[in-house]
Amino acid sequence: MSKTTEEIRQQIRTGEWQKPTTGLAPGYTQVNLVILPKKYAYDFLLFSMRNPKSCPLIEVTDVGSPVPKKTAPTGDLRTDISKYRIYKHGELVEEVTDITPYWQDDFVSFLIGCSFTFEKPLIDNGIPIRYIEEGKNVSMYKTNILCEPAGVFQGPMVVSMRPMKPNDAIRATKITSRFPSVHGAPIHIGDPSMIGIEDINDPDFGDPVTIHEGEIPVFWGCGVTPQAVVMASRPELVITHAPGYMFITDMKEEEHAVI
Amino acid sequence: MSKTTEEIRQQIRTGEWQKPTTGLAPGYTQVNLVILPKKYAYDFLLFSMRNPKSCPLIEVTDVGSPVPKKTAPTGDLRTDISKYRIYKHGELVEEVTDITPYWQDDFVSFLIGCSFTFEKPLIDNGIPIRYIEEGKNVSMYKTNILCEPAGVFQGPMVVSMRPMKPNDAIRATKITSRFPSVHGAPIHIGDPSMIGIEDINDPDFGDPVTIHEGEIPVFWGCGVTPQAVVMASRPELVITHAPGYMFITDMKEEEHAVI
Missing domain, CATH: 3.30.2040.10 (PSTPO5379-like domain)
Incomplete structure (x- = not known):
C-alpha cells in the first residue's frame, strides 16, 4: 500500500528520504517554499499576486506559525523538507536539513505551486x-x-x-x-x-x-523564481527549499483543476 | 460604432452615465473596488488570496496611486465610478460620485473581478x-x-x-x-x-x-463580499464602489479564460 502524505513528511523529517521529491506522493500537491520576515510579507504577497504563472500561491501561513493549517495541518515547515537554502542579502549562505534553529516569531511562509x-x-x-x-x-x-x-x-x-x-x-x-x-x-x-x-x-x-x-x-x-528574485532584490533574510526538494501537502492535485 | 473603454470611463467621470454598468463595454472586464489605508493592505491582500471565489484579484495599485496602470492606465479610481460607498468603522456613512476629496496618500486600491x-x-x-x-x-x-x-x-x-x-x-x-x-x-x-x-x-x-x-x-x-466583510470587521475607513456600479477596465474578458 502506498504511503500517506503524513508518512512521507515523516520520512523526510527523520532523514530517511534525502532526494528530490519528484514522483513522491503521486496525485498530491507539492509546493515551493519561501519564508521571510513579516516586514517583507506584503511586498512578496503582492509580487506573487502579480506573477501568478511563476508564483501561484497555494497557502500563506499566519505570522510565526510553521504549520500550513489548510494544506498540511500535521506538517512542520521547519523540518519537513530535506534540503533548505538560507539567503542573506541575496547570497546563498547555507544549505541545511532543518531550520528549527533559524526560526523567528515574525516569519511568514509562502507555499507556491510546483509543476511536479x-x-x-x-x-x-x-x-x-x-x-x-x-x-x-x-x-x-x-x-x-x-x-x-x-x-x-x-x-x-x-x-x-x-x-x-x-x-x-x-x-x-x-x-x-x-x-x-x-x-x-x-x-x-x-x-x-x-x-x-x-x-x-x-x-x-x-x-x-x-x-x-x-x-x-x-x-x-517555476516556483524557483522567488530564489532568482531574492538574489536580485537582496532582502536581509529569506529561507527557501532547495530546488527539487519540495514540501508535500495533503491537497489532491485534482483540487486545483479548473474544469 | 461602439465606444472604447476610455470613452465609457469618460462618460462616467463627467456624470453622463449614472446607472449600474451591466452591459456596458461588452467583452471587457468590469471590476469591484476596495480602497483602504496601507496598514490594512496586507490583511486584505491575504484575505483575497484565501477567498478567490469571492475576491479574485485583478490588480492591486501601488500605494497612493489612483491609477490601475496594468488594466486601465488612462483611468482614475477617484472619479471613474458613478457611485462610491464610504464605510467608517463598518458603517456605510455616505454615497458619493467622486472620492477625490477623500483621497489619502496611503490608500491602496484592490480591483476584484466581477461576474458582469x-x-x-x-x-x-x-x-x-x-x-x-x-x-x-x-x-x-x-x-x-x-x-x-x-x-x-x-x-x-x-x-x-x-x-x-x-x-x-x-x-x-x-x-x-x-x-x-x-x-x-x-x-x-x-x-x-x-x-x-x-x-x-x-x-x-x-x-x-x-x-x-x-x-x-x-x-x-460576488465581489460585494468585501463590503459585507467590512461591515463585520469594522476597519477605520474603507471606500468601495456601490454594488452594480463597477469600474470598467481595458482588459478583454478572454484574457481571463483558462482554456
Whole structure:
C-alpha cells in the first residue's frame, strides 16, 4: 500500500528520504517554499499576486506559525523538507536539513505551486517525463522574462523544462491549462534563445536531460523564481527549499483543476 | 460604432452615465473596488488570496496611486465610478460620485473581478440574463458561508444570483469555469436556504428578479463580499464602489479564460 502524505513528511523529517521529491506522493500537491520576515510579507504577497504563472500561491501561513493549517495541518515547515537554502542579502549562505534553529516569531511562509504536481496527469496521458526516466532533477533556467515588480521584489522568471514530441507538447498544454495554481499552461515552446536561455544543456538549477531528435523543449513557470528574485532584490533574510526538494501537502492535485 | 473603454470611463467621470454598468463595454472586464489605508493592505491582500471565489484579484495599485496602470492606465479610481460607498468603522456613512476629496496618500486600491464580465459569453451561448431583460441591477445576497479569515478581516460570502433553466445552468457552469478570475463556476445551484438565504425575493444588495416556473437560481461568488466583510470587521475607513456600479477596465474578458 502506498504511503500517506503524513508518512512521507515523516520520512523526510527523520532523514530517511534525502532526494528530490519528484514522483513522491503521486496525485498530491507539492509546493515551493519561501519564508521571510513579516516586514517583507506584503511586498512578496503582492509580487506573487502579480506573477501568478511563476508564483501561484497555494497557502500563506499566519505570522510565526510553521504549520500550513489548510494544506498540511500535521506538517512542520521547519523540518519537513530535506534540503533548505538560507539567503542573506541575496547570497546563498547555507544549505541545511532543518531550520528549527533559524526560526523567528515574525516569519511568514509562502507555499507556491510546483509543476511536479501536474506530472502525474501528464504520465497518465502517456507523456513521458525525461528527467524522471533518467533519474535526475528537473532542468530549470533563469530567463530574460522580467517578473512584474512589487515593492522591493524584482527579477527574472525561472522556468522548468521538459522535452517532448510536438504532439505531446500540444496535449501537455491542454492538460496543464487545467491547473493554473501549479503553473498552468507552458509559457514557451521551442527555441530557448527566445526567452534568453543560451545553453539548454547548462541549466541554472537542477540537472541537464537528454533531448531526443524530433523533440522540442517545453517551458513552464517555476516556483524557483522567488530564489532568482531574492538574489536580485537582496532582502536581509529569506529561507527557501532547495530546488527539487519540495514540501508535500495533503491537497489532491485534482483540487486545483479548473474544469 | 461602439465606444472604447476610455470613452465609457469618460462618460462616467463627467456624470453622463449614472446607472449600474451591466452591459456596458461588452467583452471587457468590469471590476469591484476596495480602497483602504496601507496598514490594512496586507490583511486584505491575504484575505483575497484565501477567498478567490469571492475576491479574485485583478490588480492591486501601488500605494497612493489612483491609477490601475496594468488594466486601465488612462483611468482614475477617484472619479471613474458613478457611485462610491464610504464605510467608517463598518458603517456605510455616505454615497458619493467622486472620492477625490477623500483621497489619502496611503490608500491602496484592490480591483476584484466581477461576474458582469462573463455575462457576454453566457448571452452569446443563448442563456438569457433575467435582470438585464428586466432592466434591473443583479440580485445579491449575504450567505451563511463564512470566508476564510485573514488578520482583521472576516465575514460572510456574498453571492450574485441568476435564475435559469436547468440545462442552461449546466452550460453556464461550463462556460463560467473558464473564468476563475471573475468568480469562475457557481458556488451553489438550487435551494437558497442551503446557503442561508431566507427569501430569494428580498436580496441584500441590488434588485429582486422574476424566477419563472421550471427555473432554478444559480449562485456565483460576488465581489460585494468585501463590503459585507467590512461591515463585520469594522476597519477605520474603507471606500468601495456601490454594488452594480463597477469600474470598467481595458482588459478583454478572454484574457481571463483558462482554456
